[in-house]
Amino acid sequence: MRAKRWQRIALFLILLVLALIVALPLYWAVTIALRPGADMFTRNIAPSSLTFQNFYDLIFDRDWAGFQGVSFGVPLKNSLLVAVSATGFSIIVSTFAGYALAMFSFRGRELVSSYILLAYIFPPFIIVVSLFRFINLVGLKDSLLGVALLHLVIVVPYCSWMLRGYFLSIPKSLEESAMIDGCTRMGALLRVILPVSAPGVASAAIFSFTLSWQEMLFSLITLESHDKFTLPIALLAMVMGDLVQWGKLMAGALISIAPPAILYLALQRWIVGGLTAGSVKR
Amino acid sequence: MKKQLAPFIWVAPVVLVISVFMLFPLFQALWDSVHGGASGGTKSYVGLDNFKELISSGVFLGAVGRTLIFTLTAVALKLLVGGGAALILNRAFWGRNVLRSWLFIPWTIPLFAGGILFLWLLRMNGGLNLMLEKLGVYPVFWLGPKFAMPSIIFLNVWKGFPFFMITILAGLQIIPASLYEAAQIDGASGVQQFRYVTLPGLRNVILIASLLSTVWTFAQFENIYVLTRGGPGKATETLSILIYKLAFGTFNLNMGSAAAVLALPLFLFFIFWLVKLVRKEAE
Incomplete structure (x- = not known):
């Protein structure tokens, strides 16, 4: 029994070391971001002390990293705009596709499902080169709409596959009884299925x-232009400068x-299904 | 007739998006790869010249080698660390939920931001060297020629192991407890239980997670670009970095497409295997 106890403690310690390695870059990012400027060298x-000066400067001091007077709030807003519009569009089209693939039986259903999985x-x-050409061709170079469109490449197959999996878990009888009550397919989806599927749609x-x-x-x-930058490009641009302002850079990363x-972290419960795109049975 | 057509209208927008933004660009890449390039304008047909040049100059095979080293080492380490963490976390102990949430954090960190964090951690006067200095160890040039590859692998494992941890943990929880009880009645030792109950039960979970991770790691761009940009020299120039450099660094778009097309067969096999496996598992 004693040996077992030591074994347990050893395993716990291994996990603790791993937890410290996980913490290492985060510790530095937080302490560098909160460090007063004089402390950097x-x-x-x-x-020596903590200050929110870096975060403040990033948003309100227009001269951060010599960035043509663009506040860090701008890339933050741009990223938000792109992510929300790509997600909004994708959820709408993917709900229909996922629903049809899960509930209807028609020829080519399996083929379309595989096509979506392959794309995912x-x-x-x-x-990437062809997409670059495409964006130039349709005149969306240097536009957030262009970025949002390209993000559909990633987001649409993902949402469709996820939602298909989610709708598959909903009993078919639910749709059938709705249709007996006089609903059309669309009516059944909107009035009966979607309200029950809200958690699945929300997590997708x-x-x-x-x-x-x-x-x-x-x-x-x-x-290309600074006021169009999304977060990753804004951070990259801060690194490209001659003098990297580490405090502000880490604040931006955080x-x-x-x-x-x-x-x-708020949604941990649903994450497993998301990570493997419904491949692991629960 | 109407009944047959209706489902297609429901799936049409998604199929259209994928076709326009993935299938068509793929054909465009194939077309690009046999046109223009090093000799002549972008529209002249050059046959296999682009491929020949990529191979004879050695840049392509070099990148393939580095990509393989990067991918295989990183995936193996992620499986090892993530799987090990999952096995330990599967036991009940004090503070388990907190530790699990904590260890999951790197997975939630965007790739580019992870790269930025490591940029500070690994630079010459950065976090890791400052800590080593306190221990009396000489600073190490982490992003130099010798350690750049291990550094990007470190970043990739740091960011990616929670994926294995969480999926394997979920896999462990669906192995019926009765199997372990039966094994114990038969007098199986802990190691034997692991070998004959745990591993077979996890087989598909591990296979799918590893394949998915292989494809993702193979295609990894963000981490490497932020941390080293493929350097120093070509020390960390993987296929995705090479394609980006050819297309947007030297602005030879056709050459970039040629490298992409040449890289395609390398992981197409993995992708099809994965699709087959996931379809089978999900039914």
């Missing part, structure tokens, strides 16, 4: 939001981390 691990797994960097929306939020490559090939981290 000391070689201390702990800051396919890495977009293979087609939240995942899709975070997917769009963390995408960088498409912003990189589309955007601001970009907060929304998805809060959403994910």
Whole structure:
């Protein structure tokens, strides 16, 4: 019994070490972001005092990182705009597709499902050049609409596959009884199925939001002017400067981390299904 | 007739989006790859010249090698760390839920932001070296030629292991407790239980998680671009970085497409295997 006890403690310690490694970059980001400017060149691990000056400067001091007078609030707003519009569009079209694939039986159903799954797994960097050409061709270069459109590549297959899986778990009899009561298919979806599926739709929306939020490559090939930058490009631009202002850079990174981290941690229960796109049975 | 058509109208917008933004661009990439490139304008047909140049100059195979090292090492480590954490977390102990949530945090951090955090951590006068200095260790040039590859692998594992942790943990919880009880009655040791009950029960979960992670890691761009931009020199120039550099660094779009097309067969196999597996598992 004693040996068992030591074994347990050893395993717990391994996990604790892992937890410390996880904490390492976060510890530095937080303490660098909260460090007063004069403290930056000391070689201390702990800051001498804490201040929110970096966060304040990032938003209100227009000269941060010599960035043509654009506040960090602008990329924050841009990322939000792109993520919300890509998600909104995608949830609408994906709800219909996912519902049809789960509830209707028709020829080609399995083929369409596989097509969507394939699109979900396919890495977009293979087609990045063609997408760049496309954006130029339709005149959406340097526009947030262009970025949002490109994000559909990632978000639409994901939402469709997720929602298909979710609707599959809803008993078919629910739709049937709604239709016996005189609902059309659309009526059954809107009045009966959607209200019961609200958690599934909401979690698909939240995942899709975070997917769009963390995408960088498409912003990189589309955007050029500072007032159009999304968060990843804004942070990159701060690094490209000659003198990196680490305090502000870390503050910016923490601001970009907060929304998805809060959403994910609040929704942990649903995450497993999301991560494997419904592949692991529960 | 009307009845047959209706379902297609429901799925049409999604199919259209995927076709316009993925299938069509894929054909465009194929077309691009045999036109223009190093010799002549963007519209002249050059046959396989682009591919030949990519291979004979050595840039492509170099990137393939680095991508394989990066992908295989990172996925193996993620499986090891994530799986190990899941096995420990599967036992009941004090503070388990807090630890699980804490260990999950890196997965929620956007790729680009993770890169920014590590930029400070790994730079010459950065966090890790400052800590080592306190321990009396000389600073290490983490993002230099020798350690750049291990550094991007470190970042990738740090960010990606929770995915394995969470999926394997979920997999562990669906293994029926009765199987363990039966094994104990038969006198199986802890190791034997792991070998004959736990591992077979996790087989599909591990396979799917590893394949998904392989494809994602293979296509990894954000982390590497933010942290090293493929450097120093070509030390961390993986396929995605190479394609980006060719297309948008040297502005040879056709060459970028050619590299992408040449890379395609390398993981198309994984993608189809994955699709088949997931479809089978989900039914």
